[in-house]
Amino acid sequence: MQLRHLRYFVALAHHRHFARAAAECGVSQPTLSAGLAALEQDLGKRLVERDRRFIGLTPQGQAMLPWAQQILGAMGSMAQAVAAIAAPLAGPFRLAAIPAALPLVGRFGDALLHRHPGLHLMVHQATSRAIEQDLQALSCDAGLTYLDHEPPAHVVAVPLAQERYLFVTRRDGGDCGAAMDWAQAAAMPLCLLHEGMQYRRILDAQFAARGLAVTPRAVADSYVALLSMVQAGRFATIIPDGYAALLTGLDWAAIRPMAGVETARRLGLVVLDRQPIGPLALAALDVARGLAA
Template sequence: MIDKLEMFIALAREEHFGRAAAAQGVTQPTLSAAIKQLEDQLGVMLVWRGSRYRGLTPEGQRALDWARRIVGDTRSLRQEMRAAREGLSGDIRLAVIPTALTVVSDLTAGFTEKHPNVRFSVQSKTSAEILDMLENLEIDAGLTYLDNEPLGRVTTVPIYDERYVLVARADHPLLSGPVRWGDLGDVPLCLLTPDMQNRRIINQHLAEAGVDVDPQIESTSVVVLVSHVLRSNWATILPVRAAEIFLAGSELGSVPLIKPDASHTVGLVAPHREPFTPVLAALLARARGLSEIGIA
């Protein structure tokens, strides 16, 4: 039953029988047969069928909520029993917004020293993707904004407040003193793409200052932005923590952005499900510890 529920979750996520089968490591006929057997066991049709996947039936939508809950609880039970037998071990799948990637090591380094049998895999994702992946059980936790856009039903632990600086070559004339958001109207900018919440935050503050945003370079990667800044008279806007790693001993400089002195809270998000697995409970405790000492 659990295997069939996992295939059903994969189908709802991928919205395509072939992709769902590939994600589960089975053939398409095997996945189709599993979904049909699940429908027979539950006595309802879960998926509208035609020549291709056509979505979930109303019963399928209800079943999907239960499937996520049952599969999540089953995984938690397995991890709980493994922790009782072996201590904390296993994998933590973490998705992180690009501007918080440099903060991940604050979260993971001390954790892995204390729990050497726990391994992390870290992906760079948008805030929206992080919430979707949590819901679909594709990740165990995420590092994202907590106070700017709705999060839904998740457990949150604030870690630090993100503040912003203008980053440019060290000889850029604007680096001589604090810069107001409203001073950036004629500055060639490199920014993250509009699907990134950081970009939406920056757009908001620039718009409030009367600046129309028209960046010459857009990317999903902070590294791409910084590499362009190094090569020309472009500038970019980054959170202080994201900028620090590029500023040390480089040709770049930074200056605070003021009026407003904007800040937004970044923290750990996890499924709203209790009890937490021992590994996830330990990770949440680590995040609370970082919040208490103030890492930013």
């Protein structure tokens, strides 16, 4: 079994398209197909359902995927550990962040790249569950996520921020400054993240604790989309206070805290708790602990 064939397999599972997987691996499509066939021959199992195009992974392919991801991730960490003995860290640093934690990316990323100028940061947005899966599969180096609500398992965590709620409407749609009542908010034409997003589940729990239920008029998977709808004038939304600094200077936005005493939720950096911890994860922990201090 050859590592490059595992790379072909993982790339195809990610892109679900032969040509795009081949492009990522820097090979022709026939070379990728031949490598996958060789991998299947080595294992004696069919891994990919295909006709003239990619259809999906077989049950055997699905079972193999997380192991292939971990093998490639471990090989990458081993190479980094060896290289770090004689030279500064270099190459990509893969950071996954839930939408609520995206305002932390700038502070963490700036500190990481200042400390390790040979790295280049690759950020992608993901759900908290996807971040946990990516860490286990060694397909990301660190994540920014919630530490208390549905906390990820088997991680080392560093708290970086505490989160509270902000209610946002157009400035001509409400007063600034005064706290917003939860019952009043529930009666507004809300646009919120969809139920697959952790922040939405947290909000739903807050409403339910007050005997309220919300049916938003619109849902999205990003705060940019929510704020765009609010700016249009017919919607209101509830966002984490980490976004407040990003809204400074927007003359159309009326921003109000949500009423009532609440326990702040912690957001922070997480890396996979395994031994040995790879050099990139160690670098991330060191930077995060410096920021937390």
